[in-house]
Amino acid sequence: RALANDLREAVENGQLDLHYQVQTSVSTGDIRGYEALLRWKHPTRGNIPPIEFIPLAEENGLILPLGEWVLRTACAKAASWEHPYKVAVNLSPVQFAHADLPKLVHEILLETGLRPNRLELEITESTIIADKNRTLTILRRIKALGVTIAIDDFGTGYSSLETLRAFPFDKIKLDRSFMSEVETSPQAKAIIRAVLALGQSLHIPVLAEGVETHSQLSILRAEGCNEAQGYLLGRPAPFGEIFALMHGHN
Numbered sequence: 001r002a003l004a005n006d007l008r009e010a011v012e013n014g015q016l017d018l019h020y021q022v023q024t025s026v027s028t029g030d031i032r033g034y035e036a037l038l039r040w041k042h043p044t045r046g047n048i049p050p051i052e053f054i055p056l057a058e059e060n061g062l063i064l065p066l067g068e069w070v071l072r073t074a075c076a077k078a079a080s081w082e083h084p085y086k087v088a089v090n091l092s093p094v095q096f097a098h099a100d101l102p103k104l105v106h107e108i109l110l111e112t113g114l115r116p117n118r119l120e121l122e123i124t125e126s127t128i129i130a131d132k133n134r135t136l137t138i139l140r141r142i143k144a145l146g147v148t149i150a151i152d153d154f155g156t157g158y159s160s161l162e163t164l165r166a167f168p169f170d171k172i173k174l175d176r177s178f179m180s181e182v183e184t185s186p187q188a189k190a191i192i193r194a195v196l197a198l199g200q201s202l203h204i205p206v207l208a209e210g211v212e213t214h215s216q217l218s219i220l221r222a223e224g225c226n227e228a229q230g231y232l233l234g235r236p237a238p239f240g241e242i243f244a245l246m247h248g249h250n
């Protein structure tokens with residue numbers, strides 16, 4: 001059986017789930033938000049990682065209902081938290097190309113009662129490259145709702161600097177590849193420094209992804225990084241676990 005067929009049923013049969021990974025302030029350690037990460041528990045094959053099924057869903061258009069489910073679920077869950085943390089949701093380039101995204105976002109915010117400034121949408125450079133003008137128009141309409149936009153996996157694409165000039169980002173998410181080499185590669189450390197300086201000059205906060213050790217976090221603190229995300233701060237976990245931790249029921 002083709003995985004694509006199974007995926008079609010997965011959306012209907014409740015095999016999809018969202019895990020949440022904490023994002024914290026580097027200077028205070030305070031929680032700032034949670035990134036929602038999609039999980040698929042296949043009935044026979046077990047857990048299938050998003051890097052395997054998201055490209056598939058993008059090819060056959062399933063990413064549209066799937067992405068809508070992710071957005072609706074993440075917003076509804078976040079609305080139930082007693083703390084006003086942000087929830088960050090990843091968007092596929094296909095969602096920009098084929099759906100009336102600003103309308104969908106607006107409807108879901110009204111439906112779930114989540115305050116717009118608590119939703120952050122993460123996009124990658126591939127979204128921008130697909131159709132620059134269209135993407136810009138859509139992003140402006142989404143931002144007009146009060147929702148914030150983060151550029152994800154920053155530093156791995158080809159037009160990062162032009163992208164920062166032309167697009168109204170509220171956060172830069174520095175790709176985790178730089179973090180994994182910060183202690184061994186002077187080049188990686190120099191790049192992190194440069195991106196932090198860029199963020200400061202442009203007044204865009206920077207979040208470092210893939211923080212796994214205390215020494216990496218110390219470096220980020222010394223360099224003035226705003227936020228951090230990674231296994232050190234917390235692994236992606238099911239909503240129930242996050243909710244219990246957050247409300248002290250653990």
Ligand code: G
Nearest residue numbers: 036037038049050051054070090091092236
């Ligand atoms: O934990 P991790 O394996 O979740 O995620 C792998 C990749 O899948 C990341 O690049 C992440 O951005 C992407 N991803 C995770 N959840 C979603 C989602 O809901 N929608 C989209 N489009 N991408 C996602």
Ligand code: G
Nearest residue numbers: 090152153209210211212229230231232236
């Ligand atoms: O591409 P995006 O940033 O949306 O996806 C985040 C991805 O990074 C997810 O696959 C998530 O599970 C993974 N991730 C989160 N924290 C860490 C970390 O500290 N180390 C590694 N290697 N991966 C991480």
Ligand code: MN
Nearest residue numbers: 035090122152
């Ligand atoms: Mn992301």
Ligand code: NA
Nearest residue numbers: 152153175209
């Ligand atoms: Na990323």
